[in-house]
Amino acid sequence: MGVTSLFCFVFSGQVLLISWLYARRVIRRERYVLQNFPPSTHPKLYTQPAEYYERRVRNFARLNGALTVAGLSISLALLVTLFGGWDAAILAPSQNRNWDAAIVTPFFLLQTVACVYIDISSLKHHRAMAKAPPPRVRTTELRRRRLVDFVSPGVLVVAALTNVAFIAFVLYYRRFEFPWFTAAGNIATVTAMLVLFCAVVAITLRAPRRDPYQAPRDRRTLIELVVKQALAFCIALPVLITANLLGKLLAPQLLEPVMASLFCQGTAVALLWPFYTYRVDNVDFDVYRRDERDAMPPPAASTSSP
Amino acid sequence: MKIAIDIDDPAPPFAQLIAQVKAAVQSGRLRPGEPLPSIRQLANDLALNLKTVAKAYRLLERDAVIQTRGYRGSFVHRDAAANCRVDLSERAYERLLETVAELRAQGVTDAEIRNAFNRSMNGGRNG
Numbered sequence A: 001m002g003v004t005s006l007f008c009f010v011f012s013g014q015v016l017l018i019s020w021l022y023a024r025r026v027i028r029r030e031r032y033v034l035q036n037f038p039p040s041t042h043p044k045l046y047t048q049p050a051e052y053y054e055r056r057v058r059n060f061a062r063l064n065g066a067l068t069v070a071g072l073s074i075s076l077a078l079l080v081t082l083f084g085g086w087d088a089a090i091l092a093p094s095q096n097r098n099w100d101a102a103i104v105t106p107f108f109l110l111q112t113v114a115c116v117y118i119d120i121s122s123l124k125h126h127r128a129m130a131k132a133p134p135p136r137v138r139t140t141e142l143r144r145r146r147l148v149d150f151v152s153p154g155v156l157v158v159a160a161l162t163n164v165a166f167i168a169f170v171l172y173y174r175r176f177e178f179p180w181f182t183a184a185g186n187i188a189t190v191t192a193m194l195v196l197f198c199a200v201v202a203i204t205l206r207a208p209r210r211d212p213y214q215a216p217r218d219r220r221t222l223i224e225l226v227v228k229q230a231l232a233f234c235i236a237l238p239v240l241i242t243a244n245l246l247g248k249l250l251a252p253q254l255l256e257p258v259m260a261s262l263f264c265q266g267t268a269v270a271l272l273w274p275f276y277t278y279r280v281d282n283v284d285f286d287v288y289r290r291d292e293r294d295a296m297p298p299p300a301a302s303t304s305s306p
Numbered sequence B: 001m002k003i004a005i006d007i008d009d010p011a012p013p014f015a016q017l018i019a020q021v022k023a024a025v026q027s028g029r030l031r032p033g034e035p036l037p038s039i040r041q042l043a044n045d046l047a048l049n050l051k052t053v054a055k056a057y058r059l060l061e062r063d064a065v066i067q068t069r070g071y072r073g074s075f076v077h078r079d080a081a082a083n084c085r086v087d088l089s090e091r092a093y094e095r096l097l098e099t100v101a102e103l104r105a106q107g108v109t110d111a112e113i114r115n116a117f118n119r120s121m122n123g124g125r126n127g
Helices: A002-036 A050-084 A099-120 A123-131 A153-176 A183-206 A216-250 A253-276 B013-027 B039-046 B050-062 B080-084 B088-105 B110-121
Strands: A137-141 B002-006 B066-068 B074-076
Touching (some): A002 A050, A002 A099, A002 A253, A050 A123, A099 A253, A137 A216, A153 A183, A153 A216, A183 B039, A216 A253, B002 B013, B013 B050
Antiparallel strands (some): A137 B002
């Protein structure tokens, strides 16, 4: 009974954290931009009709709202079957408690899809923005972009040490000879994620700007967010897997769904926290106002290359 | 330090870039040894051709305002502030002015001077 209640509590936390708290922040941010910087005053911010952006936010809100209701309903159903003493239901506590595979992981995948919907649905906008004519006056910072400009070297050392410690732990863990555990599999997973995120950071630091009008300071802020996200994930992933493996070793099997949900929440916090704290009211939106010079054809004598 | 390139400015972008780097060095906003962005980064950020930025860097390096240390990239030269004051194109103009005046004094016509200048620029070939 206690385990079921604990699971419902933790799983509800997972639902609210990702599908309600984070989604609500994103929706507020998007609506703030649409209301305060509309296409009529900031035409360069939009490459598609206003309806495209409104529909995007509406779908995102609906998707996450539906997931919040569904997740909380699952928790409620579990509690009802528990306290109602009904044993026939699929979710009955006395049945197989493999809720991590049946509920937590699939639900987390759905939440992830819902979270990235806002980015996936913006692809058309980003593609059009990348093709937009650059402004007649182009500004940037005359400084080299390096990784240590965005995160302190100390944190990079912590990330490296965490991963070295994780490999050592996984090699130590082999002695317990669990049939489901493979050291190479765990190390390969973490290494693949590290390579992926390092590639993301490298591309972010070097890639051409997707938004030709974006102020240099805002571009720097966004690069910083991506770098922090990658670094947080590089530290969090080995720590979370280590905690999960320790939990499987020390805690009873009954707690596995709880640990799986906490793992998902930890991953979500590491990935979403930098973007949750992102303040859109600090963005310089004046660069997206109409500029009479941009509408004029370029003078015949001027060229962009020597 | 911010840099701005105006495409409608009569000065070509590479000249604007050179002028702004030199101004930054002379005002102390760019200090000796300070790393500069890579050619690709600057070209991407300013939506300019790679060759435009490369030309600006090449001329800045020629004037010893910046120095390139292989794969480590470009840095502000340690004597950049002093070297910024040296204008090689102005020096070339003054030297040519002296030479032209001297040739005219010797009775060489303007057409002959132009032809001689073109020949010297073409490595001795006529045309």
